[in-house]
Amino acid sequence: MLFLCASDLHGFAPGAPGFGATPDALLLLGDLEWSAGRLVGMFPDIPVFGVPGNHDYSVDPFCGTPVENLHGRAVEFGGVRIGGLGGSLRYKPGDDFLFWDAEYREILRKMPPVDIFISHCPPAGLPWCDTPSEEAPWHGAHEGSAALAEYIYRMQPAVVLCGHLHLSAGKRMGKTLVRVVYGVEMFEYSCGLERVFQHKGGLSRADWASQPGPATGRAD
Numbered sequence: 001m002l003f004l005c006a007s008d009l010h011g012f013a014p015g016a017p018g019f020g021a022t023p024d025a026l027l028l029l030g031d032l033e034w035s036a037g038r039l040v041g042m043f044p045d046i047p048v049f050g051v052p053g054n055h056d057y058s059v060d061p062f063c064g065t066p067v068e069n070l071h072g073r074a075v076e077f078g079g080v081r082i083g084g085l086g087g088s089l090r091y092k093p094g095d096d097f098l099f100w101d102a103e104y105r106e107i108l109r110k111m112p113p114v115d116i117f118i119s120h121c122p123p124a125g126l127p128w129c130d131t132p133s134e135e136a137p138w139h140g141a142h143e144g145s146a147a148l149a150e151y152i153y154r155m156q157p158a159v160v161l162c163g164h165l166h167l168s169a170g171k172r173m174g175k176t177l178v179r180v181v182y183g184v185e186m187f188e189y190s191c192g193l194e195r196v197f198q199h200k201g202g203l204s205r206a207d208w209a210s211q212p213g214p215a216t217g218r219a220d
């Protein structure tokens with residue numbers, strides 16, 4: 001099963017996808033803003049699952065685009081269980097999609113085991129995350145969630161796709177591959193006797209925006 005996932009496009013105008021195949025579903029990892037509608041417009045007939053990012057609007061996190069919001073819940077799609085977590089750790093006052101880690105822990109306590117977990121916030125334990133401070137009243141802006149790391153080691157999803165860090169990288173946490181996405185990435189997932197995750201290519205946010213296609217809109 002082919003998935004196209006996207007994260008942190010922040011309204012950047014995407015061009016043509018250029019992966020040579022139509023995905024079976026889209027996975028939106030948050031902070032897409034107006035880019036969500038452009039992506040979904042390119043693949044109008046496939047299911048779209050997503051979580052809001054910390055910068056998405058609280059009332060309408062996907063800017064009017066029909067997206068099945070997986071924040072705090074899981075679904076089954078073609079035999080693949082997909083769960084999700086939106087927002088990021090609370091690094092400032094205000095905003096609906098900021099959470100204390102204890103709030104994340106409470107949400108994840110009820111999360112069933114899944115094959116693919118999509119989260120805007122990364123788990124703690126990645127070398128690219130901010131180091132937690134004992135003194136500061138807020139989390140670091142790019143701090144990883146200890147509650148999500150606990151969920152990963154407890155439930156061992158095949159893959160965790162996350163964003164927020166504005167970089168593309170991967171790391172194993174136990175049996176789970178944690179993939180940080182910045183831009184768009186296509187991957188194939190098979191959940192037969194062995195759960196296999198295969199990366200099929202990716203484009204950084206800047207590369208994606210420079211692809212030929214109906215690209216208009218914000219360029220920041």
Ligand SMILES: [Zn+2]
Pocket residue numbers: 031053054055088120163164165
């Ligand atoms: Zn973010």
